[in-house]
Amino acid sequence: MNRAFYERGVVDVARDLVGCVLRHGDTAGAIVETEAYHETEPACHAFVGLTARTRVLFGPPARAYVYRSYGIHALFNAVCEDEGVGAAVLIRAVEPLEGIELMRQRRGLVRAEDLCSGPGKLAQALGIELDLNGSDLLGGPISIEAPRPGWEAPELLVGPRVGITKAAELPWRFCAAGSRFISRPRPLNPQPGIRPL
DNA sequence: CATGGGATTGACT
DNA sequence: GTCAATCCCATGC
Numbered sequence: 001m002n003r004a005f006y007e008r009g010v011v012d013v014a015r016d017l018v019g020c021v022l023r024h025g026d027t028a029g030a031i032v033e034t035e036a037y038h039e040t041e042p043a044c045h046a047f048v049g050l051t052a053r054t055r056v057l058f059g060p061p062a063r064a065y066v067y068r069s070y071g072i073h074a075l076f077n078a079v080c081e082d083e084g085v086g087a088a089v090l091i092r093a094v095e096p097l098e099g100i101e102l103m104r105q106r107r108g109l110v111r112a113e114d115l116c117s118g119p120g121k122l123a124q125a126l127g128i129e130l131d132l133n134g135s136d137l138l139g140g141p142i143s144i145e146a147p148r149p150g151w152e153a154p155e156l157l158v159g160p161r162v163g164i165t166k167a168a169e170l171p172w173r174f175c176a177a178g179s180r181f182i183s184r185p186r187p188l189n190p191q192p193g194i195r196p197l
Numbered sequence: 198c199a200t201g202g203g204a205t206t207g208a209c210t
Numbered sequence: 211g212t213c214a215a216t217c218c219c220a221t222g223c
Contacts, residue, residue: 048221052219068216069203070206075205
């Protein structure tokens with residue numbers, strides 16, 4: 001993907017990232033679930049303004065925002081929109097494509113459906129840790145590529161974001177319909193409808 | 198400087 | 211279904 005891809009509205013980027021290939025080292029997977037976060041709504045870390053934590057979110061687009069969640073897991077986001085605007089797409093699940101044995105070692109699991117079916121799981125499986133926070137997605141260690149040739153764009157399920165208490169009504173979660181690799185809870189309604197910022 | 202709250206996961210009842 | 215683990219950092223005194 002190029003810089004202009006990430007410079008657009010974060011909800012559009014979240015939708016368009018479904019199907020793209022997330023790669024780090026010898027591991028890669030097709031993105032099947034994303035969520036958008038924007039500084040104007042309180043579920044976004046950038047809502048509090050520019051701090052040490054949100055520095056990367058407010059920086060230029062096409063960078064990785066990686067933070068620790070619940071003291072245990074690393075969560076990976078792609079920074080979007082213009083520099084000075086805090087917005088990012090959380091990658092919530094990928095379908096394993098390459099390096100599956102390495103993913104199994106890192107996760108201590110066998111079933112492919114369990115390797116990357118959640119934001120903390122996929123970061124562990126792909127070996128993404130906090131040291132990659134702020135790294136460039138164009139030419140850096142993590143990259144996101146256009147969907148593979150022959151990859152068929154699925155119907156998208158749109159619904160509320162997972163695990164948040166504020167701005168929970170916004171339908172900013174996007175899932176590839178029918179994928180066995182998305183996280184729980186499974187989205188309920190295949191409803192269209194994107195609320196503008 | 199002390200405190201509290203998570204964009205989660207896996208184990209257990 | 212419930213619940214604890216555990217780190218970073220924002221906030222408030």
